[in-house]
Amino acid sequence: MGRLADRVAIxxxxxSGIGRGIAERFGHEGARLLAVDRKPDELATLAASLGxxxxxxxxxxxxxxxxxxxxxxxxACLETFGRVDILVNNAGIGGSHAILETSDEEWQRMxxxxxxxxxRLSKRVLLEMRRQxxxxxxxxxxxFGVTGYPGATSYSAAKAGVVALTRSMAIxxxxxxxxxxxxxxxxxxxxxxxxxxxxxxxxxxxxxxxTPLGRPGTPHDIAGAALFLASxxxxxxxxxxxxxxxxxxVGKFAPPGD
Amino acid sequence: MDTxxxxxxxxxxxxxxxxxAGSGIGRAIAECFAREGAAVAAVDVNPPAANDTSAAITAxxxxxxxxxxxxxxxxxxxxxxxACVERLGGLDILVNSAGILGAPGRVVDSxxxxxxxxxxxxxxxxxxxxxxxxxELTRRRGxxxxxxxxxxxxxxxxxxxYSASKGAIVLMTRSMALNHAPDGVRVNCICPGAIETPMLAxxxxxxxxxxxxxxxxxxxxxxxxxxxxxRPEEIARAALYLASxxxxxxxxxxxxxxxxxVA
Numbered sequence: 382m383g384r385l386a387d388r389v390a391i392x393x394x395x396x397s398g399i400g401r402g403i404a405e406r407f408g409h410e411g412a413r414l415l416a417v418d419r420k421p422d423e424l425a426t427l428a429a430s431l432g433x434x435x436x437x438x439x440x441x442x443x444x445x446x447x448x449x450x451x452x453x454x455x456x457a458c459l460e461t462f463g464r465v466d467i468l469v470n471n472a473g474i475g476g477s478h479a480i481l482e483t484s485d486e487e488w489q490r491m492x493x494x495x496x497x498x499x500x501r502l503s504k505r506v507l508l509e510m511r512r513q514x515x516x517x518x519x520x521x522x523x524x525f526g527v528t529g530y531p532g533a534t535s536y537s538a539a540k541a542g543v544v545a546l547t548r549s550m551a552i553x554x555x556x557x558x559x560x561x562x563x564x565x566x567x568x569x570x571x572x573x574x575x576x577x578x579x580x581x582x583x584x585x586x587x588x589x590x591x592t593p594l595g596r597p598g599t600p601h602d603i604a605g606a607a608l609f610l611a612s613x614x615x616x617x618x619x620x621x622x623x624x625x626x627x628x629x630x631v632g633k634f635a636p637p638g639d
Numbered sequence: 640m641d642t643x644x645x646x647x648x649x650x651x652x653x654x655x656x657x658x659x660a661g662s663g664i665g666r667a668i669a670e671c672f673a674r675e676g677a678a679v680a681a682v683d684v685n686p687p688a689a690n691d692t693s694a695a696i697t698a699x700x701x702x703x704x705x706x707x708x709x710x711x712x713x714x715x716x717x718x719x720x721x722a723c724v725e726r727l728g729g730l731d732i733l734v735n736s737a738g739i740l741g742a743p744g745r746v747v748d749s750x751x752x753x754x755x756x757x758x759x760x761x762x763x764x765x766x767x768x769x770x771x772x773x774x775e776l777t778r779r780r781g782x783x784x785x786x787x788x789x790x791x792x793x794x795x796x797x798x799x800x801y802s803a804s805k806g807a808i809v810l811m812t813r814s815m816a817l818n819h820a821p822d823g824v825r826v827n828c829i830c831p832g833a834i835e836t837p838m839l840a841x842x843x844x845x846x847x848x849x850x851x852x853x854x855x856x857x858x859x860x861x862x863x864x865x866x867x868x869x870r871p872e873e874i875a876r877a878a879l880y881l882a883s884x885x886x887x888x889x890x891x892x893x894x895x896x897x898x899x900x901v902a
Contacts, residue, residue: 547902548902551864551899551902552864552899552902555864555865555866555898555899556864556865556866560899567888593816593817593820593821593890593891594820594823594825594888594890595820595821598888599888602887602888602889605880605884605885605886605887606885606886606889608885609877609880609885609886613876614876614877614879614880615876615877615880615896616873616876617832617865617869617870617873617874617896617897617898618877618894618895618896618897619864619865619898619899619902620864620899620901620902621894621895621902623889623892623894624889624891624892625886625888625889626888627820627888627890628816628817628820628890628891630891631813631816631817631890631891632817632891635817
């Protein structure tokens with residue numbers, strides 16, 4: 382038995398990085414899991430690592446940015462598990478610039494994948510949660526959606542949209558017993574950020590060296606926050622954006638001790 | 640509900656110093672942390688209340704001591720911290736839950752005495768406990784959990800001075816998070832909304848007539864997106880998250896536990 386015993390959770394972007402950390406943790410806490418990702422190979426290794434009992438994990442290859450994805454995801458979840466208790470909107474993309482270097486194409490794509498897909502899947506899932514009179518949604522925002530960072534226009538705008546979407550859904554569906562919260566991660570060590578830390582001195586200085594706790598976070602740190610927000614432990618918490626950044630946004634860009 | 644919860648022993652081996660442990664949220668935190676394996680110093684200004692909480696924890700198989708202290712007095716706090724370290728072997732988790740509401744009303748209507756007392760308990764009390772506990776917290780890479788309020792995030796037309804004192808706690812939390820992060824000490828606060836506690840009961844009872852009291856209760860509930868007041872145990876579980884290793888990358892945050900009120 383775990384803290385999510387027999388709860389049914391959908392996790393998008395589950396194959397790697399933060400999403401994988403969340404999927405693994407939820408699995409270990411007893412959740413039944415629909416793991417969604419567009420990368421089939423990595424998704425297969427996740428399903429294998431959570432193996433154990435048959436029927437506890439289903440892997441679904443899907444790109445959340447595609448029009449039919451919400452219906453496919455929810456149908457697969459209902460087919461396999463009969464309901465949906467938890468949705469973790471984690472899938473997203475990065476790679477943005479200052480506004481004068483931001484093309485229309487980049488802007489549209491970023492807003493589409495990081496915000497519109499969250500809107501669409503949440504809308505489809507809320508239909509089920511309203512019918513069930515309850516559920517929990519955890520969205521992956523970012524500290525960049527809450528505070529400024531150089532050269533991150535489209536990403537920051539999309540993540541700020543996720544913050545506002547989180548609050549709106551929380552207020553509208555609280556009467557139906559649905560709680561909606563978000564996590565704003567700071568610097569978390571994943572394949573994507575490891576590469577960027579190694580090659581981008583400014584990123585290293587503005588993110589790693591300005592993180593008061595003196596280390597990058599791990600997917601496990603975000604999984605702990607997601608578990609808190611998805612479990613009964615946060616029954617009176619809704620509409621909140623929980624910052625998990627080692628103190629970065631408290632003293633943005635200032636080295637600790639300053 | 641409590642009995643159904645699996646006791647994971649999340650805080651096994653830790654020692655928690657909980658102020659305001661004699662009632663309401665402080666008591667719920669003290670009992671929750673003890674169930675999760677922590678040894679608890681139940682600190683309260685009211686001796687029977689401190690003893691009650693300590694006795695309840697011990698009776699449930701936990702480990703606790705009662706410590707009487709007025710957190711607004713440096714000497715009391717110093718002795719209380721000393722008692723915790725001497726008798727329980729250390730201090731890993733400081734929870735500043737002791738607080739008072741003060742007289743309701745506008746800021747400018749507060750009397751000088753009320754204002755000083757409010758800030759002495761709510762703000763200076765949290766400061767003093769952190770000051771005297773920090774050497775031990777630094778040695779043990781400990782954590783601080785302050786109890787602020789949603790009234791410390793938004794203005795309050797009816798609880799002006801209280802709101803100001805709680806706003807001070809939010810900002811004290813953030814600065815301390817920066818100060819102590821290099822030592823691995825995390826500092827966060829919780830902002831409870833309307834929670835069923837003696838303090839909420841007192842707020843409602845401050846209205847002159849039963850009709851006005853009922854109206855205030857209805858009006859407060861209408862403003863809750865989740866359509867109910869919270870329970871002290873729900874604050875305790877948020878405190879448990881922040882105090883545990885689950886939140887080891889979380890510092891400087893103000894976590895509302897308010898049913899969506901400030902969203």
